[in-house]
Amino acid sequence: MCFDTPFRAPEMKYLSRNLTNKVDIYSVGAVLLEMLISHSINHLEKISAFEDVSIGLFPEVMDANITLMLKKSFDRNPCKRSSANEILNELQKYV
DSSP states (O other), X not given: OOOOGGGSOGGXXXXXXXXXXXXXXXXXXXXXXXXXXXSOOOHHHHHHHHHOTTSSOSOTTSOHHHHHHHHHHTOSSGGGSOOHHHHHHHHHTTO
């Protein structure tokens, strides 16, 4: 199976034994970002976006709460990432 590295949480690079569901939050954030900007991000953009979320990949027209939720999803510290409930609650506001 081939994995697209930018969609994998940073801690997975080290095959940590202490992985939590926060690795999935990182991946969900990546998928949601691509859905919201309506196109796939090339490999270099993904790496840049996930290593430095301040590079401007998040459209200014995107709701500030969504942008914050996504940025939290990419935090290198898993403990600081959004929870699944936070993501769900935020997205339900737009249904």
